[in-house]
Amino acid sequence: MIHFNIDQWRAWAPGLDSADDWVRWSRSPWQPPAGDEQPDVGFLPAMQRRRLSRLARMAFHVAWPLAEGQPPLPLVFASRHGETPRTFAILGELARGEPLSPTQFSLSVHNAIIGLWSILRGDTSEMTAIAAEGDGLEHAVLEAAALLAEGAPAVLLVIAEEQPPAAYADWVDDVPFPYAVGLRLTAGRDWQLSCSSGAATESSAAWPHALDFILTLLRDAAQCQHQWKTRVWNWQRNP
Template sequence: MIELTIERWRAWAPGVDDPSDWAAWSASPRPLDDDGEQPSCDFVAPMQRRRLSRLARIVMHTAWPMCADDEQLPFVFASRHGETTRTFAMLDEIGREAPLSPTQFGLSVHNAIAGQWSILRGQRGESVAIAGEADTFEHAIVEAAALLGDGAPAVVVVIAEERPASAYDGWIDDVPFSYAVALRVSHADGSAEGPRWRLSLRGNTEGEPSAEGPHALRFVRALHDGAPLDHPWKTRRWTWQPVP
C-alpha cells in the first residue's frame, strides 16, 4: 500500500488543457479529435525546441510547472508506447533505403525524453523511464514511492502517449488520442498541501475485465470526483482511494 500527496497536477490532450477544460471533460468524458495539435513550449529556447518531438513537447508542457527553477527533483517518465511515431518514420526510411539520422535514432530511445528533461531543466538527480502494460501509470507511481522512500522530498511523474500512426490500427488500441498527465507527488505526512491518495494492489481473482480508457485519464476524473477508483488489469487489481 502506498500513500501520497498530490501537490499539483497538469494534463494535456488535443483541445483540453486548462483546469476548466479538464473539469468539463471529467464530468462528461468523450473521445477527442487528434489532428496533430501540439503545445508550443515557448519556454524552451528555439534551438532546443526544434529537437523536441510531439510527444516530448506534450511531456515538457505538462511537467514544466511541477518543478521550480531552483529545485532538483527526481523525474519518472512512463509511456507504454514511447516514441512510436518517430520510430515508425525511421522504419519507413529503412524501407525506402534512405539514410537514417543518428540524431533521430538517438532521440527515439525510451529514456530520451527523460534525458531531454534533465538537460533543459538542469536536473542532475535521478530520472527513470519505464514502459509497461495498461497499468503503466500505477507502476510509475510505485517508482515514485520508491524514490520518496529513498529520501526525495517530492517526485515529478509524467505518463504520456502519442496517438500512433494508422499502420498500428488493430495493434495499438489503448491510445484513443494523444495525452499526458503530470503529477508532483510527495509524502502523505501533512508536510505538503494537496489531496492525499492511497494506492493498493491485490490479485484480480474475480477476473474482472480491464477498465475502459487510459488509467491516467481515469485518475484525472477521480481527482475531480474525489471518488475511489478500481483499475483491474489481467491478474492485477489496483485500487485508488482518497485519504480523508
C-alpha cells in the same frame, strides 16, 4: 500498500489544457478531436523546441510548470508505446534504403525524453523511464514512492502516450488520442495504493486509465479501481 500525497497535477490532450478545460471535460467527458495540435512549449528556446516530438512536447508541457520554483526533483516518465511515430519513420527509411539520421535514432529511444529534460533543466536528479503495460501509471507511482522513501522531497511523475501511426491500428488500441498527465508527488498519507489479484479480464474502460484518474481527482471521488489482467489496483483517498 504505499502512501503519498498529490501536491499538484496538470494534463494535456487536444483541446484540453487549462484546469477549467479539464473541469468541463470531467462533467461530461468527450472524445477530443483528431488532428496535429501541439502543446505549447514556448518556455524553451526555439532551437530546442524543433527537436521535440509531440510526445516530448506533451511531457514537457505538463511537467515544466510542476517543476518551476522547486528544487531539483527526481522524475519518473512512463509510456507504454513511447516514440512510436518516430520509430515508424526510421523503419520506413530502412525499408527504402535511405541513410538514417543519428539524431532521429537517439531521440527515438525510450529514455530520450528524460535525457532532454535533464539537459534543458540542468537537473541531474535521479530519473527513470519505464515501459509498463496497461497499468503503467501504477508502476510509475510505485517507482516514485520508492524515491520518496529514500528521502526525495518530491517526485515528478509524467505518463504520456502519442497516437501511433495507422499501420499499428490492429495491435495498439489503447490510445484513442494523444495525452499526457503530470503529477507532483510528496510524502504523506492523503492517498494509498494497493494491489490484489483477480481473475484475468479485458479492459473495458472508456478512457485511458491516467485520464480516468484525473476524473477521480476532479470529482473528489474517495476511491477508484483499475484492473489490468490479473492485477487489481485500488486507489483510496484518505479523509
